[in-house]
Amino acid sequence: MQHNTYSLHKICTSTGFAFDAGGYSRFKFGDGQQASLFGTALAEGFIKKVLENQVIQQQIVVISSPYSFIPTATFAMKNHFVYRLNRWLAENRLPVVQETKVHRTITYKDDYGELNAEQRMKLIGNDSFHIDAAFLRGKTLIFLDDIKITGSHERMITKMISEYALDNEIHMLYFAELTNPDIHPNIENYLNYHDVKSIFDLDSIINGGSFCINTRIVKFILNYEHHSFCVFLQNKSKKFLNELYDMALGNSYHTMDSYALNLNYIKNHLFKNHQVLA
Structure with missing residues (x-):
């Protein structure tokens, strides 16, 4: 299994960001215009940095962050990521994207963005993720999420992949990633509520x-x-x-x-x- 990670923006400081923090906050609360901007930008970055250097010939399956019934904010971003990626694939005479879903079994009240790495893993570790493994055989998988802070969600995805014995080529894609270990994970909460105070x-x-x-x-x-x-x-x-x-x-x-x-x-x-x- 080949496992690759790509993030469009790196968070190295808590005082400045390479993306609009207010726009990110609105995106997290359902602003579809911001979802369009972020999804398109992520696709263009992935095309430029990855696909133009090494074309994926296999069928690509894009998978948004896990959810039960209500989609996450990433789902809206995923739609625009797929639209932009499909245009590039079609122009290059490659198969357009397929999609599937990671099902999760537990929903919780806790605000994930407030927690540190240990608390996040303890909370999400009680959950279980499920996917249609047969549908994925022989395909390249792109798991999409809006932000990577501690990597706990990614570890749960990796655990699921192992449990289903998937040997696919896998890409973990993020709009932004916290790369400075000295910054507390609750920087995510700062971003989430930047423009939503009430x-x-x-x-x-x-x-x-x-x-x-x-x-x-x-x-x-x-x-x-x-x-x-x-x-x-x-x-x-x-x-x-x-x-x-x-x-x-x-x-x-x-x-x-x-x-x-x-x-x-x-x-x-x-x-x-x-x-x-x-």
Whole structure:
């Protein structure tokens, strides 16, 4: 098995970044325009640094970061990565990308970006990842994620690959990677919340015309202080409220006590009172 890693941007300092920190924050909360910019840039970097030097002749399969029902922010970035990569592949008369999914079994309330390396591995180590191994035989795999901080997700992917006895050529791709070990992993939290300090900062993202719902924004909204949550919902569209509720159910958030108050408010005060038509 050949295992390669490529990251478009390296994080070497906590005071300056080679990418727009505010744009990254908005991307993490569902800004589709930022997802397009990041996915396209990552594809162009990968083409220039890797594919133009060593063309991959095998069928390529692109795999976004693991999720259960609600996609991660990386999923939106993945779409634009694939669009750009497919254009290059087609121009070079190579097979266009196939896709598949890594399934995960556990969802958790904890904010991953706050944790150190040991805490991250302890949290994610309880999870298990699953993939259609038969579909992947004889193909080159590109695992996509937005950022690499401690490598715990990558270790879980590597563990899954070993468990399925996959001997594929594998590329781990990241929009950004923390390369300075002296920087605490919670730099990820700084980036995640750079432009989102409160629930009301989400309005410009949701109403921006390219919103892509993801796990982070659903958890953030459902876990928010109840009064502010209720105020936040007052001017939201039926489409958004239905999507928020359905995504929450799909990830079994209705079984988690920490989300019960806000989720039940949507169910009881909005749907049952016919303020929102399902």
